[in-house]
Amino acid sequence: MLLLALLLLHAAPLALCWSDWHSSNCAQGRAAMVHLFEWKWSDIEQECVRFLGPYGYCGVQLSPANEHAMVRGRPWWERYQPVSYILHSRSGTREEFVSMVRTCNQNNVRIYPDVVINHMTGMGRSSAEEPGTAGSFYDADEGSYPAVPYVMDDFNTCDGCTGCCCINSWTDLVMVRNCRLVGLIDLKQSLSHTHAMIANFLNDMIDIGVAGFRIDAAKHMWPDDMESIWGSLNNLNTEFFPAGSHPFMFLEVIDLNQQGEVNVHEYKHLGLVTEFRYSAKIGDVATYPPAIQGIFDPGWGMLDPDDAFVFVDNHDNQRGHGGGGGSVTHKDPPKYKMAQAITLSWAQYSQGYGFPRVMSSFDFGDDTERGPPADGDGNTDDVPINPDGSCGGGWVCEHRWPAIAGMAGWAKATNGEAISNEYESGDRFAFSRGNKGFVAFNDPNTVLQTGLPGGVYCNVIQGCATESGCAGQSVTVNGDGTAQISISGEDPILAIHVEAMSGSGQCIGGGGEAPTAGPPGTTASTPAPTPAPTQGPTTTRPPGEGDFQRTVIFVNMATQPGQDMFIRGGIDHDQRPGCTEVASSSACAISIDHISLGADYHYEKHSAWSDGDAHLDWYGAEAGQETWQGIPADGTPAAWTTSDNTHPGYQPDNTFGEHYWKTEFYMDCSESEDGWFEVKGFVTNGPGWEGDINQSSCTGSVGGSAGYISSNHMALCGHLNVFTWNSNSCRIDAI
Numbered sequence: 001m002l003l004l005a006l007l008l009l010h011a012a013p014l015a016l017c018w019s020d021w022h023s024s025n026c027a028q029g030r031a032a033m034v035h036l037f038e039w040k041w042s043d044i045e046q047e048c049v050r051f052l053g054p055y056g057y058c059g060v061q062l063s064p065a066n067e068h069a070m071v072r073g074r075p076w077w078e079r080y081q082p083v084s085y086i087l088h089s090r091s092g093t094r095e096e097f098v099s100m101v102r103t104c105n106q107n108n109v110r111i112y113p114d115v116v117i118n119h120m121t122g123m124g125r126s127s128a129e130e131p132g133t134a135g136s137f138y139d140a141d142e143g144s145y146p147a148v149p150y151v152m153d154d155f156n157t158c159d160g161c162t163g164c165c166c167i168n169s170w171t172d173l174v175m176v177r178n179c180r181l182v183g184l185i186d187l188k189q190s191l192s193h194t195h196a197m198i199a200n201f202l203n204d205m206i207d208i209g210v211a212g213f214r215i216d217a218a219k220h221m222w223p224d225d226m227e228s229i230w231g232s233l234n235n236l237n238t239e240f241f242p243a244g245s246h247p248f249m250f251l252e253v254i255d256l257n258q259q260g261e262v263n264v265h266e267y268k269h270l271g272l273v274t275e276f277r278y279s280a281k282i283g284d285v286a287t288y289p290p291a292i293q294g295i296f297d298p299g300w301g302m303l304d305p306d307d308a309f310v311f312v313d314n315h316d317n318q319r320g321h322g323g324g325g326g327s328v329t330h331k332d333p334p335k336y337k338m339a340q341a342i343t344l345s346w347a348q349y350s351q352g353y354g355f356p357r358v359m360s361s362f363d364f365g366d367d368t369e370r371g372p373p374a375d376g377d378g379n380t381d382d383v384p385i386n387p388d389g390s391c392g393g394g395w396v397c398e399h400r401w402p403a404i405a406g407m408a409g410w411a412k413a414t415n416g417e418a419i420s421n422e423y424e425s426g427d428r429f430a431f432s433r434g435n436k437g438f439v440a441f442n443d444p445n446t447v448l449q450t451g452l453p454g455g456v457y458c459n460v461i462q463g464c465a466t467e468s469g470c471a472g473q474s475v476t477v478n479g480d481g482t483a484q485i486s487i488s489g490e491d492p493i494l495a496i497h498v499e500a501m502s503g504s505g506q507c508i509g510g511g512g513e514a515p516t517a518g519p520p521g522t523t524a525s526t527p528a529p530t531p532a533p534t535q536g537p538t539t540t541r542p543p544g545e546g547d548f549q550r551t552v553i554f555v556n557m558a559t560q561p562g563q564d565m566f567i568r569g570g571i572d573h574d575q576r577p578g579c580t581e582v583a584s585s586s587a588c589a590i591s592i593d594h595i596s597l598g599a600d601y602h603y604e605k606h607s608a609w610s611d612g613d614a615h616l617d618w619y620g621a622e623a624g625q626e627t628w629q630g631i632p633a634d635g636t637p638a639a640w641t642t643s644d645n646t647h648p649g650y651q652p653d654n655t656f657g658e659h660y661w662k663t664e665f666y667m668d669c670s671e672s673e674d675g676w677f678e679v680k681g682f683v684t685n686g687p688g689w690e691g692d693i694n695q696s697s698c699t700g701s702v703g704g705s706a707g708y709i710s711s712n713h714m715a716l717c718g719h720l721n722v723f724t725w726n727s728n729s730c731r732i733d734a735i
Contacts, residue, residue, distance in 0.1 A: 021230060021249040021271035022306070024355060025211040025241060027108035028596070030058035031348050031415040032408040033357040034399040037315050038063050038076060038372035041092035041100040043383045048104035049550050049718075050385075054593070054666060055405050056412035059110030061214055061357060065089055065097055065205070067134040067147070069121050074378040075369040076315070079114075080216065081121040081184070083132035084147035085201035090133060090372075090380055101209040105240040106653075106735060107550055108595075110211035112248065117198045117229075118217040119184035120145055120155075123165075140185050154194045156186045171260035181220050189225035199232040202247070209237045212248025215271070219253040219262040226270055239652050250274065250309040250355070257301040264303050272309040272355055277302050282312050283328040286339035289429040289441040292346050293422075296353050303354075310347055310354035312339045318361065319368035330361055330396050334491070337403040338441065341461065341493045344407040345431075345439045348415055356411070358404060361396040402472075403491050406460030406500075410437050413497040421449045430485065437497035443487040450496070454479040456503075457496035462489050467505040467584060467614070474502050505593075505614055548666040549718030550595065550735055555638065555681045557725035558659040563686040564605065565661040566635030569616050569679035571672070572710055581619045589617035590677055592665040597639050602648040604628070606663075609637035616667070616677070634684050638663040653720060653735075660722075669717035678712035681725055691726045698730035 024033075034057055036044055044060055052060065064079045067086045071078040079090060087094040101111050126139040136147035143152025158165040160172075161179035169175050180186050187194055202213065218226070236245040249271025255264045256276060264273045277300055285291045296302055318329040328339045340358060347356035364370040373381040373394035384392040391397035398404055417434030423444060430440035432451035440448070454477050458465045462472025475496050477483045487494045553567055571588045573579045578587030594610035597603045608628035613636055615622060621633040638661035641651040654660050661681070669675055681690040692711040698704060700722070706714040713730060715721040722731040 020246045021212075023246070024058060024248050025110055025236065025245060026058035027110065029412055029415040030056055030108065031356070031411040032057055032344055033059050033061055033112065033355075034360050034408075035061040035315065035357055036360050036399075038079075038362060038380065039091065039360075039383060040380050041096040044091075045096075045100040045103045047383075048100075048107045048109040050548065051400065051405075052104075052109045053107030053550070054548060056409040057109060057358075057399070058412075059112055059211060060104065062111065062113045063089070063091060064116050064216075065091065065113045066116075066201070067132045067136055069125055069127075069130045069132060069138075070378065071125075071130055073369070074371040074374065076364075076371045077369065078371070080116050081125065082116050082119070083121060083127070083138045084134065084136045084145060085197065085204070086134040086136065086147060087204070088134035090378075098208055103735065105209050111209070112212045112214060112250075113205055113210055114214040114216055115202065116216045117187065117189070117201070118220045119181060119186050120150065121185065122183045123180070123185055124183075143185065148197050150187070150194070150197065154188060154191060154197075156188045170262075173262060176262055177220055177222050181217060186220070189221055189229065195225075195229055195232065199229050202229075203232075203234045206234045206247055207237060209240050210247070211236065211241070212250070212271075215249060215251040218251035218267055218270075218273075219255070223266055223270060226267075230270060248272075255301070256280070263301060264307075265301075268303060268307040273303055273307060274314075275303050275308040275310050275354060276317070278308065278310040278354060279313060279317060280327075282339045282343060283335070285342055286328060286335050288427050289338070289342060290424045290427070292342055292429070295346070305353045308354035309357065310343060311357045311359065312336065312343055313359050314357075315359070315361075318359065319364065321368065330359075330398050333401075336398070337401065337461075337491055338493060340398070340404045341407050341439070341495065342441070344404075344411045345414075345433070345437075345495065346419075348411065351416060351418055351433070358399050358408065360399040363394045363396055402463050403461045403493060406463070407495060409464075409499065410439070410460055410495045410497050413437055413499040421451050423448050435481075435498075437495070438483075439493070439495045440485050440487065442492045444485045445487075446485060447482050448485045450477050450481050450483050450485075452477045452481055452483075452496065452498065454481070455501055458500045458502055459487075459489075459494050459496060460500050461491055461493045461495050465500050465502055465504045467503060469502050505591075547668060547670040548591075548593065549669050550664070551592075551667040551715075551717050552653060552662065552664045552720040552735060553638070553679060553715060554641075554654065554656065554660045554662050554720075554722045555679075555713075555725060556656070556660050556723070557681065557683070559640070559661075559683060559686065564634075564684050565638045565640075566609075566620075566633065566682045566684070567616070567638055567663050567679050568618050568620070568635040568682050569677060569712065569715075570618060572678055572712065573618075575673065575708060575710070579618075583615035583617040583619070583622050586615075586617060589615040590671045591668040592616050592636070595664045595666065597641075597651065597662065597664060600648060603639055606637045606639040609633040613637070616665075616679070620682075635682050636663055636665075638681075656722065667717050672717045674707055675717050676706040676708075676714055677717060678710050679715050679721075679723070680712045681723075693726075694728050695730055696728065698732045700731040700733040702732045702734055704732060 067084040069081040087097050121140045123140050127137050138145045156178045162168045165180045167179045251267050251273050253264045253273050267273050313329050343356050346352040347354050362372050383395045386392050414433035414437035417436045421432040423430040428442045428444045432438040435451050438450035457475045458470035459473040570590050576587050580586045583589040605628045612625035625633050641654045641660050641662045642649045642658045643654045713723045716732050720733045
């Protein structure tokens with residue numbers, strides 16, 4: 001019992017509020033989760049940096065992360081046959097899991113593993129025939145799982161079950177919760193040892209930095225047992241979350257309102273609960289959007305909006321498995337995009353209905369048991385990204401379709417805003433969310449009140465804003481908030497919001513333009529061409545490929561009160577021709593998009609000066625860059641930071657000490673020189689420019705040296721770079 005005693009020393013208090021498990025723990029108002037079904041951890045880590053963070057997704061639901069049986073034929077459902085709680089699965093190792101969680105959190109993308117705690121493997125399976133992914137021994141018929149450890153006494157007996165110990169009555173609640181679901185050996189969660197093993201498993205991932213969990217097969221466990229386990233869970237890791245935060249729980253309970261069965265309302269105090277009836281209804285709503293006003297049907301037993309976890313389809317019902325819906329999937333792209341746009345615009349708890357999750361699939365054809373794209377040995381393939389932003393290799397990647405990615409950003413921009421300005425005429429429907437966003441379906445072709453401030457906005461269904469306009473359709477909103485709403489393009493949806501204004505160069509969060517590819521088999525639209533600059537030489541900087549990667553720069557200097565540091569840089573004029581003082585056309589400037597360092601007063605100046613700073617360049621403030629209290633910027637702003645976590649200037653990745661000025665952004669690495677770029681500090685009310693630097697090879701976990709000589713600091717795109725004022729020293733670490 002020593003293990004249980006140690007666990008309880010670190011457990012959260014048992015007196016928990018109803019809301020403790022309902023908070024999504026999303027960063028910065030983000031509101032859309034994506035299930036990257038069967039992706040490897042290394043691919044998810046990259047996706048957080050290059051796409052999910054920049055385009056406003058809240059987080060990723062993972063396939064189960066722990067050891068599972070390698071079932072003959074390697075079907076997708078082998079992940080739901082646990083062997084142990086070792087973090088080594090088809091998707092990768094523990095080390096890869098830890099790296100993914102850290103990187104995704106640093107890019108404001110949260111991680112939510114799917115966890116299987118109702119059962120272990122199916123009866124008749126053993127490591128002799130179907131090895132575990134971490135090599136652990138197991139024998140289901142003996143109830144032996146020594147890597148946990150579990151023995152037969154940790155499982156429910158066959159009392160009250162049928163001859164095979166299986167469930168054969170869905171109205172017998174004892175049988176549903178104590179007998180074996182499709183022959184899977186059923187854990188008894190009320191036992192102190194089983195309780196401790198499950199809590200240790202979840203706490204391990206909580207301490208690594210996950211934000212919550214999907215609870216598989218929750219209807220097959222007793223709510224009181226689950227509540228007791230939840231009370232033994234740690235608070236979230238304070239490196240990534242506020243102190244005292246609890247994990248977000250969303251529970252799989254299939255309830256289609258059949259009489260006498262387990263129902264969703266028995267579980268809503270434990271977290272959000274999957275509302276499969278929403279999945280069943282959304283296909284009809286996508287056909288006739290005004291029906292969304294009645295999608296919440298209390299008479300049908302549906303959860304209240306604040307308790308519901310919603311989705312168009314999931315990995316089960318898109319295959320015809322499980323319950324409810326699945327009639328609308330990626331195989332019907334027009335209807336699917338409509339359903340997702342409705343879900344992402346109407347969701348977000350009490351302001352609409354439920355918390356939304358987007359499905360990201362692989363192509364399984366007609367074989368509903370097919371595993372993910374893999375080599376001949378069953379090793380999951382990488383997810384290749386095509387030049388147009390779509391995925392190849394059999395990965396569908398619905399979350400990258402412009403209509404869906406655009407709506408993820410729309411949901412972020414409008415999160416928490418009330419629904420207003422509703423319009424309905426036949427199958428045409430429109431509404432706004434406060435003064436932050438407006439969406440319309442099926443071409444109203446009339447003047448409507450959008451609720452938005454006057455300006456020119458981009459229809460994010462067709463792509464993001466460019467620096468010269470919009471990748472697709474633009475909409476002019478008048479000063480009184482009205483606009484002519486006429487939808488052009490193949491998708492009869494229009495969505496505009498305040499974080500995607502024409503010419504802003506972004507939708508939300510940064511990271512370049514949205515992909516232009518549609519679903520497989522459709523014709524990709526092309527972004528509007530960027531006009532030639534109206535001043536300066538006709539030679540412009542290379543346009544880049546939108547390879548935006550999170551990049552951090554620290555410069556150590558003990559400044560005086562009233563002084564501020566700015567970073568200037570890019571590529572030296574002697575290295576690359578075509579450089580001008582106009583950042584948007586200079587061959588020596590590099591495209592960036594700032595990442596907020598924090599919302600409190602300590603970063604007020606940094607936040608203000610970051611607004612409108614779209615390039616790292618050599619010439620101070622850009623045209624349109626904001627001032628702070630009337631004081632103009634003098635380049636790309638940095639903020640004073642410290643490694644002291646009791647100080648308001650604390651930044652977790654400053655492990656070096658005080659007086660480290662930091663700037664952090666997404667940088668287009670394709671505009672660098674083989675990943676390298678140059679920087680120099682500039683301090684206002686003080687020394688001004690930093691002196692010349694004679695940098696050689698850098699230290700750090702990455703280190704290295706640039707391919708050309710410069711009198712400036714040489715930094716590596718996509719990495720953490722540490723310099724000292726007027727010093728040749730440098731350090732480069734992985735992020």
